[in-house]
Amino acid sequence: MRDGGRLSAAIEVLSDMEARHKPARLALKAWGDGARYAGSKDRAFVSGLVLDVLRHRRSLAWAMGAETDRVRVAGALRWLWDWDLARIAAAYGDEPHGPGPLTNEESKRLSGDLDLSQAPPPVAGDYPDWLDPHMARVFGETRAAEAAALAARAPVDLRANTLKADAGKVLHALEAQGAEPAGRLPNAVRLPAPAASERAAAVEVHPAFAKGWFEVQDLGSQIAAGLAGEIAGKQVLDYCAGGGGKTLALAAAMGNKGQLYAYDSDARRMTDITPRSQRAGVRNLQIRTPMEKDPLRGLDAKMDVVFVDAPCTGSGTWRRHPDAKWRLSAEQLERRLGEQDAVLDQAAPFVKPGGRLIYVTCSLFAEENEDRVAAFLERHPDFASTEPPLRLSPLTDGTDGFFGAVLEKAP
Numbered sequence: 035m036r037d038g039g040r041l042s043a044a045i046e047v048l049s050d051m052e053a054r055h056k057p058a059r060l061a062l063k064a065w066g067d068g069a070r071y072a073g074s075k076d077r078a079f080v081s082g083l084v085l086d087v088l089r090h091r092r093s094l095a096w097a098m099g100a101e102t103d104r105v106r107v108a109g110a111l112r113w114l115w116d117w118d119l120a121r122i123a124a125a126y127g128d129e130p131h132g133p134g135p136l137t138n139e140e141s142k143r144l145s146g147d148l149d150l151s152q153a154p155p156p157v158a159g160d161y162p163d164w165l166d167p168h169m170a171r172v173f174g175e176t177r178a179a180e181a182a183a184l185a186a187r188a189p190v191d192l193r194a195n196t197l198k199a200d201a202g203k204v205l206h207a208l209e210a211q212g213a214e215p216a217g218r219l220p221n222a223v224r225l226p227a228p229a230a231s232e233r234a235a236a237v238e239v240h241p242a243f244a245k246g247w248f249e250v251q252d253l254g255s256q257i258a259a260g261l262a263g264e265i266a267g268k269q270v271l272d273y274c275a276g277g278g279g280k281t282l283a284l285a286a287a288m289g290n291k292g293q294l295y296a297y298d299s300d301a302r303r304m305t306d307i308t309p310r311s312q313r314a315g316v317r318n319l320q321i322r323t324p325m326e327k328d329p330l331r332g333l334d335a336k337m338d339v340v341f342v343d344a345p346c347t348g349s350g351t352w353r354r355h356p357d358a359k360w361r362l363s364a365e366q367l368e369r370r371l372g373e374q375d376a377v378l379d380q381a382a383p384f385v386k387p388g389g390r391l392i393y394v395t396c397s398l399f400a401e402e403n404e405d406r407v408a409a410f411l412e413r414h415p416d417f418a419s420t421e422p423p424l425r426l427s428p429l430t431d432g433t434d435g436f437f438g439a440v441l442e443k444a445p
């Protein structure tokens with residue numbers, strides 16, 4: 035495909051998402067299924083452009099003075115992909131499948147710089163107005179800068195699986211992909227964010243992945259898993275195990291010593307844990323699913339650590355899922371708060387006296403984080419928070435946004 039056709043495809047996907055309230059993934063798939071003529075480079079180009087426009091939806095419309103996907107795409111090419119005006123004009127106007135010639139106003143806007151100094155924080159930071167009080171509560175004056183970092187493209191982080199390898203081996207195996215130490219943790223490895231129109235390296239097809247040497251896991255998620263502390267030889271319950279990202283990190287920290295249990299109230303989400311844990315060389319994991327009767331029998335007040343990676347809005351992961359910030363509603367946020375209180379109350383009885391309950395979210399909002407912890411401690415005076423919570427953000431830590439609190443049960 036030539037550039038003009040690719041740009042029209044990106045505009046079509048963005049319009050389809052809006053008209054039918056589709057997630058980006060589904061709208062891109064629908065386009066891809068119908069576009070047999072599109073090769074892998076075309077698909078990477080279109081999806082990269084769609085995601086970049088979603089990351090910067092408001093600031094692009096603001097700079098272009100119009101609320102259409104046609105101008106947002108042009109703005110993204112100019113200011114995010116660094117195309118010059120002549121190239122944009124040619125792709126829009128000169129090619130048979132292009133979006134159509136630029137207007138004078140569009141050309142004029144594209145000739146200037148992207149200046150967001152006068153834009154209000156939700157525009158400069160690219161998030162919906164209704165979230166501004168939530169962002170302001172956590173970040174105050176720096177909220178536009180924090181949100182702008184959440185609108186950047188994310189690197190691919192890996193966790194060297196110490197049950198099978200170490201960071202040195204993984205760095206060597208993925209040298210050609212530009213692997214570097216991610217910093218902060220000895221076993222965290224980072225591949226740089228891909229160029230705008232390219233796909234991230236398909237690390238899951240690398241032979242080292244099949245051998246279980248590493249997992250794809252954001253550095254923030256790895257740091258959050260580390261809140262479990264020294265757990266080798268202990269009894270550990272991963273109460274919201276989902277697909278097992280944290281489970282495998284906990285397993286590596288345990289070094290196959292002690293007993294790890296994985297549970298999730300939604301059994302379907304746990305489908306991947308068995309093959310993943312086998313590949314990773316985990317031998318001390320028991321999977322407990324709600325398909326069994328009384329799946330957590332025998333674990334009451336027995337756990338040294340109960341890890342609650344709670345359901346949340348996922349606002350800390352907007353770099354990777356930029357459509358989520360536009361789809362989130364106040365009602366969904368409210369619903370999550372109820373789920374978070376419930377999951378903490380359900381998980382707490384498994385902690386033994388003197389044991390620890392770890393509460394983690396990948397959200398930035400205090401309502402899902404500090405407020406839930408405070409409400410829990412009020413309902414459960416036998417627990418206490420002994421250290422300041424963990425807070426990670428793309429701007430300050432170069433990770434996805436994460437929150438974590440360690441709550442100790444009285445001996």
Ligand SMILES: C[S@@+](CC[C@H](N)C(=O)[O-])C[C@H]1O[C@@H](n2cnc3c(N)ncnc32)[C@H](O)[C@@H]1O
Binds near residue numbers: 273275300303343345
């Ligand atoms: C953030 S996701 C977990 C991600 C997973 N820990 C990982 O690292 O890959 C939250 C999970 O909590 C589960 N969940 C929600 N409510 C729950 C409850 N009351 N009890 C147990 N699990 C629950 C959801 O099904 C979902 O899989």
